Amino acid sequence: MKYFFAIWISLLIFSQNVFSQETITHKVERGETITEIAKKYQVTPYDIYKLNPDAKDKLKPRTVLLIPSKSGLKVVNTGVEITHKVLPKETLFGIEKKYNVSDADLKKVNPFLEKDGLQIGQVLVIPSKNAVKSAEKVIYHDVQPKETKYSIAKQYGITIAELEKKNPEIVSNLPIGYHLLIKGNPVKDKEIVSNNAFTNSPYKNYEIKPKETLYSLSKMTGMTQEELLALNPELKNGVEIGMNIKVPSNTAFSSVSDTKVYDDLTPKTNFSGRKKIALLLPFNISRVQGDTVNSVAARLKKDKFLNMTLDFYAGALMAIDSAKTMGLPIDVSIYDSEETKYGSNVASIVSANNLQTADAVIGPFYQNNAEATARLLAANNVPVISPLSKDAGNPIANLYQTVPSNDVLRAKMFDFMRAKRGNVVAVVDKKKTSVIQYLNQNQKDVRLVPLNANGTVSAEALKAMLLPNVMNYVVMETANTWMIKTTIAAMLSAMPAYQVQLVMLEPNDTLDSDEISFANLVKLKLMYPSVTRDNTSPEGLVFGNKFRKLNSIAPSDYATRGFDVTFDTMMRLMQNKSFEETVNAVATQQFENKFQYYKKEGEGYANEGVYILYYDSDLTVKVAN
Known part of the structure; x- marks a missing residue:
């Protein structure tokens, strides 16, 4: 504790040299919280955490905290810049006018x-005019369809x-395509370099296609999402759509899953011969028949x-009946x-x-058994469709995972x-x-x-992190009832001033x-990501009614997935192409499931069709657009 206290004293001495009278100190009393301390000094918890990052973990008695003072303006010892502390009701426009600086410079x-x-x-650091003029860069913008002067000016913070x-x-x-000068002074013609002039550069230009996301761009380029954001x-x-970004020069622009068009595949008629499909399903009939304790009916109940x-x-x-029809x-x-879970008889079935x-095999259910089947059929490149497993699995070229992984669900939610x-x-x-x-590694x-x-969660802590005039998505991950209730209460209290929406990444x-x-x-x-949706369309109702007529019960999620x-x-x-070719070209949407396959790192395919x-407000669950 003495060592910890000495560090804070040293930090305090250093901070006083830099901040002069802009910070004060507070010694934490037993039982005090950050929210109480923030109220006492009329600052936000976020202000305190910025100066005292270690306080986020645990607030210990006798710890000395730095508290920002309420004075609005101070001079930094550099002699080049001044700083301004934002006060209630101040706006960017007012601050920029006060110091005669542009929005871009600030x-x-x-x-x-x-x-x-x-x-x-x-x-805020207020830059001197001399400093910003020497560093000003020339920025251009090519006018895109449906853009207006207002939207472009707003995008770059100018009038x-x-x-x-x-x-x-x-x-x-x-005019669409016009090369606008946004900031800086125009350069001479001989100084203009084409955006595509990357002869000696490790990067090249790429134009964003419809339905592409940060997640799909990351997979296509082989870069992490953080690397892409740093580069662009x-x-x-x-x-x-239409945005031009830099990507590695060796990026192969193949048919990536998010660029695929969703289509209702219609069967082609010019076939010679018949297609052959095998379903490997775990009925385990021998065990049911060998059960001397439970009757078949009793076993079905258990x-x-x-x-x-x-x-x-x-x-x-x-589905088979529909194909016959x-x-x-x-x-x-x-x-x-x-x-x-530990084995099957697929080897003897295959032999x-x-x-x-076969042209395709559906099943088995367990991941290790599906992989064993794929290996047995790999030499003949027979597609093996794993219908239910969520496991990431091993890289096998002819294995197709139909259930999106949890990481895909999370990534799709953040992309949205x-x-x-x-x-x-x-x-x-x-x-x-x-x-x-996951957040530290993928959503920094x-x-x-x-x-x-x-x-x-306190309402003050949450509100300190919300922004006006945009939707504030609050991702909540906890099974603690009281934590859920306080988060919901904090969001409801913020609704009069902010747009807020609750988000879950996984079932709770x-x-x-x-x-x-x-x-x-x-x-x-x-709002949450899901592998399936409730199909309330006329076609979905027809499917449900027909299933009830045949089976005297409503279809479960497993029945619909089957x-x-x-x-x-x-x-x-039925497309006059191989199964793999259709997977690379087309995404589909059936009654409740999407099939948007992508090639995994290594080998094999996985599905990222997510709703x-x-x-x-009408108390129904809908698909967000």
């Missing part, structure tokens, strides 16, 4: 303004008058795995894979039934929020170490809302308890 030396916006208590002054040709018209800071505001298998089988039979030349064989000649240009903050239980690790720009000593059973108000979840439009996986596989085999769902 943001250049205070880059956090681009991401966080102007917040009470921020200390329409300033834009027209630098580009007098656009006073009466704004404009991506922090969202991925937009055995969840068998019920899941039979539901999937019932859905697959409906359409007159498709497909022969389907169904085998009992007799599998457990005895010559499955090397960034595409909406929202402010993303996270409330994460300290016990959720895997989520914290997402800020964590500081928690109280008892793990709850606690939200289904009676202690959590469903009405509040609706108010906050709870139909979707089987029907999608059959339609892909973003939310609770709507």
Whole structure:
């Protein structure tokens, strides 16, 4: 403790030299919280954490904290810059006018303004005119379709008058593709370098295509999302169609999953011969028949795995029946894979039934058994479709994972929020170490809302991290009921002043308890990523009615998945192309599942067909657009 206290004293002495009278100190008393201390000095918890980052972990008695003072203006010893502390009701325009600096210059030396916006208590560096003029860069912008003078001026923080002054040709018209001068002085013609002149550069230009996301660009380029953002800071505001970015010069622009067009595959008719599909499903008939304790009916009541298998089988039979009705030349064989988590009889099935000649194999259910099947059929490149496993699996060229992984679900959720240009903050239980690790490694720009000593969230701490005039997405990951209730209460209290929406990254059973108000979840439009959706379209109702008629029960998620996986596989085999070629070219959407395959690092394919769902005000769950 003495060593810890000595460090704080040293820091205090250093800070007094730099900040003069702009900070004061506070000695923490037992039982005090950051929120109480912030109220005492009329600052925000965020202000205190900025000067005392170690206080986020644990607030110890007798710790000396630095508290920002309320004075608005101070002179730094450099003699070149002054700083300004943002007071309530101040605006960027007012501050820029007060110091006679431009919006661009102020943001250049205070880059956090681009991401966080102007917040009470921020200390801004005010650049001198000499410093900014010498560093001013020339910036151009090519006019895109549907852009206006207003949208372009707003994007770069200038006025329409300033834009027209630098580009007098656009006073009466704004042609698409016009090369606008945004900032700086025009260069001579001989100094202009084409954007594509990367002869000696490790990078080249790439134009964003429809439906591409930060996640898909990361996979295509082989860069992490953080590396892409560092190379292309404009991506922090969202991925937009037509945006030009820099990518590694060795990037191969192949058919990436997010660039695929969703299509309803219709069967081609010019086929010679018939297609052959095999379903390997774990009925485990020998064990059911050998059960001397339970009758078949009793076992059906107990055995969840068998019920899941039979539901999937019932859905697959409906898909096979649909193919027959359409007159498709497909022969389907169904085998009992007799599998457990640790083994199966797929080797004997493959050998005895010559499955090397099959056009596709659906199953088995367990990941290790699906991989064993894929290896047995790899030499003949027979597609093996794993219908239910969520495991990442080993790289096998002919293995196709149909269930999106948890990392894909998370990435799709963050891509959606960034595409909406929202402010993303996270409330994460300290016990959720895997989520914290994921955010630190993959979503470094997402800020964590500081928690109280008892793990709850205060309205003041949350509001200090919200931004005006944008949607504030609050990602909440905890199973603690009280933490959920305080987070919801804090968000509801912020609604009069801010746009807020609650987000979950994975299922949370606690939200289904009676202690959590469903009405509040609706108010906050709870949003989350999902592998499936509820299909309430006329086609979906027809499917449900037909299933009930055949099976005297409503279709479960496994039954619908059995139909979707089987029907999608059959339609892909009816395209006069290989299964792999259709996977590389087309994404599909069946009744409740999407199939948007991408080639994994190494070998094999995985699915990233994900829905973003939310609770709507009419008390239904809808797909977010």
